[in-house]
Amino acid sequence: MVREVVRYMLGPSGVRVLEFYIAHSAAINGLVVLYAILLLVARLNLRRIEERAVRQVQRQLDAAGYTGDRRARAHPPAADLAWPEIVAQGSRFPLVVGAKGWYPRLATPDNVARLLPVQALVERALAARRAAAAATDPEDKTG
Numbered sequence: 001m002v003r004e005v006v007r008y009m010l011g012p013s014g015v016r017v018l019e020f021y022i023a024h025s026a027a028i029n030g031l032v033v034l035y036a037i038l039l040l041v042a043r044l045n046l047r048r049i050e051e052r053a054v055r056q057v058q059r060q061l062d063a064a065g066y067t068g069d070r071r072a073r074a075h076p077p078a079a080d081l082a083w084p085e086i087v088a089q090g091s092r093f094p095l096v097v098g099a100k101g102w103y104p105r106l107a108t109p110d111n112v113a114r115l116l117p118v119q120a121l122v123e124r125a126l127a128a129r130r131a132a133a134a135a136t137d138p139e140d141k142t143g
Helices: 002-023 025-064 069-074 083-090 109-115 118-135
Strands: none
Touching (some): 025 118, 083 109
């Protein structure tokens, strides 16, 4: 009974699509899983590259003597990141994809620079600096 209601709601074209899917469901689902794995690996690759970039931003902040968050946010010294070097050292897979992206792109310096804005990298570097300072703070104010 439910099958007839579904077939009626789908119409003649929908029934053909449904029958095709039922006949080839293993192959279709396999392709979907493979694509999901590809996106996962590409996303992890971008995260590895992002970690490299954040470390380089931290080194630039330290070298420039930036101690305050406000000054580093207003005038970030990381505008000239060495993207080719960062991508070469951090990339283990030829594709990258953003957090909400569905279409992987080649892991080129231009694509990575578009996916990782410098201001976001500065924010992450400052957050890591604050976390490290809080972890090494001798006066624990939480307890």
